[in-house]
Amino acid sequence: MSVDKKTKTILPGSTIGILGGGQLGRMMALEGRRMGYQFITLDPTENSPCGQVADYQFVASYDDVEQAKEMASRCDVITYEFENVSSLVAEALGKHSFVPQGSRLLFFTQHRIREKEALMELKVPVAPFHVIRSRQDLFDGLKAIGTPSILKTATGGYDGKGQIVLKKPEDAESAFQLLVQHDRELILEQFVPFEKEISVIVARRQSGEMEFFPVAENIHRNNILHQSLVPARIGQRVESEAREIGKRIAEGLQVVGLIAVEMFLTGDGRIYVNELAPRPHNSGHYTYDACVTSQFEQHLRAICNLPLGSTQLLSPVVMVNILGEHVNQVVEKIAEFPPNIKIHLYGKKGAKPKRKMGHLNVLAETTEVALQIIDQLKIWKKTEDVR
Ligand SMILES: Nc1ncnc2c1ncn2[C@@H]1O[C@H](COP(=O)(O)OP(=O)(O)O)[C@@H](O)[C@H]1O
Ligand SMILES: [Mg+2]
The missing domain is CATH 3.30.1490.20 (ATP-grasp fold, A domain)
Known part of the structure; x- marks a missing residue:
């Protein structure tokens, strides 16, 4: 029996299956539980970050089609939290279960060449x-x-x-x-000699309804996202152009759920798309505390075919990632944190250097003030000391 993808609405009380049990799945499940959904996840690591907050976890590798099918048989809708889930698994599940995101988007976004070629076809500028x-x-x-x-x-x-x-x-x-x-x-x-890296996250429903989160300005250290600043320090023209690009991609690839678009902004105001992620994105973690609707809730709304929520920004915010080398200091200093810092830790066991262990969302009158607050914690090297 084929499932009618156009009309199916998944109401609270239903069970959502997540392929992948990392922090993105964890935050999806935390948000979804608040809304009354239940969760099953599949991940090879026992007691994974998502498994800890889900109702049940299948311990299996991401390409274990049999276990994935077993999970799907207990779920009303299936999603994924990272793009290296085999598109074959997604395709196999789609035959009998409701996988509103489909497998086509995964097919493009898990392969840089296919992704770039798809972007070129949509006339989106790439390096x-x-x-x-x-x-x-x-x-x-x-x-x-x-x-x-x-x-x-x-x-x-x-x-x-x-x-x-x-x-x-x-x-x-x-x-x-x-x-x-x-x-x-x-x-x-x-190599794009960019002035800034920015990203936009777009949510789209089957009906074509779309919502855009405010553009984030992303600062990387050692090629790993370090901070996201929102509002980004860009002009209105760049903000709307970034949204336009996000819209073209979401429509062109017939996205259902979220698509995160990483971009380079050059000194002469040109935007190039770097890469896509068909899921919640690290540069959207700020939305959890600083927007009316978080990217995690928005993703669930989109795949469950509920009306999308408001993406209004409630406060300027800086998100800073907690890597393995930072996590002990964060925990030690937590009692001294000012009250406008929201702490997120993912429940991972091994604090290896460079591993993403959590993040802080620092809310303040301006992003400048939020950056100062982060500097005062003396956990991360200051920007001027890194350059
Ligand atoms: N073509 C490029 N020009 C300049 N910087 C780049 C380019 N590609 C990647 N980078 C830098 O490396 C970072 C990580 O690369 P990316 O392609 O986004 O891979 P990942 O999957 O690791 O995020 C980017 O955020 C950017 O800082
Ligand atoms: Mg990237």
């Missing part, structure tokens, strides 16, 4: 790139793109993993050798 499947391609790519550039694996990369910056052509050979061990397909991208 010049070259597809690398052989040494000859690398040679041709370097001729076409030159350096500085970035060599990335087509699949599996996150938080700066699976990519190497090529400062000069001689860096290419060793980078190529290293990366082809992880993926036979690579992409060489021109």
Whole structure:
């Protein structure tokens, strides 16, 4: 029996299945429980961040179709919280269960080459790139793109993993050798000398209804998101252009649920799309405490076919990530935190360096003041000390 995707509304009381049990699933489940939904998650790590707050967790690998089907048989709707869930699993589940996001969006967003080509088709500006499947391609790519550039694996990369910056052509050979061990397909991208990184998160329902969260300004350290500032320090033109781009992508790819769009903004005001994420995004964590509706609630509303909530910003905010190297200090200093800091910890066991363990949302009159408050905590290096 095929499921009518157009009309199905999933009401509170129903069970939502989440493929992946990380922090994004955890926050989805926390928000969804408040709304009266139940949750089952699937993740290979026992007692995963989402498993801790869900009603039940299947302990299984992400490509375990049998366990995924077993989970789906107990759920009213299925979603995923990271894009490396096999699109084959999503497709298999879609045959008998309600998977409103489909598998097509995953197919594009889990593969950098397919993603870039889809964006080009939508006439969305991206940095010049070259597809690398052989040494000859690398040679041709370097001729076409030159350096500085970035060599990335087509699949599996996150938080700066699976990519190497090529400062000069001689860096290419060793980078190529290293990366082809992880993926036979690579992409060489021109390095965009951006002034800022920004992102926009768009929610879209089956009916085509859309809502946009305020644009975030994202500061990375070691290729990992460090802070998101909202409102972003950009003009109205850039804010609306970023939204326009988000709209074109959400419509073009027929998104149901969330799509996060990472972008580069250059000194001369040009926007290039860097990458997409078909799920809640780290740069949208600020919405949990600073918007009427969080990105997690909005995602659930969209896939459950409920009217989308208001994305109004209630206060300027800076989100700062807590990595493995910060988490002990955060816990030790928590009693001294001022009252306008909202603490999120994901319940992860191993505090490895660079691992995302939690984040703070700092609400203040301005983002400038929020940044000062963060500096006063003396947990993270100050911006001027990093540059
Ligand atoms: N073409 C590029 N030009 C300049 N900086 C880049 C480029 N690609 C990636 N970066 C930098 O590396 C970060 C991580 O790269 P990204 O492609 O977003 O991979 P990930 O999946 O790790 O987030 C980006 O946020 C940006 O700071
Ligand atoms: Mg990224």
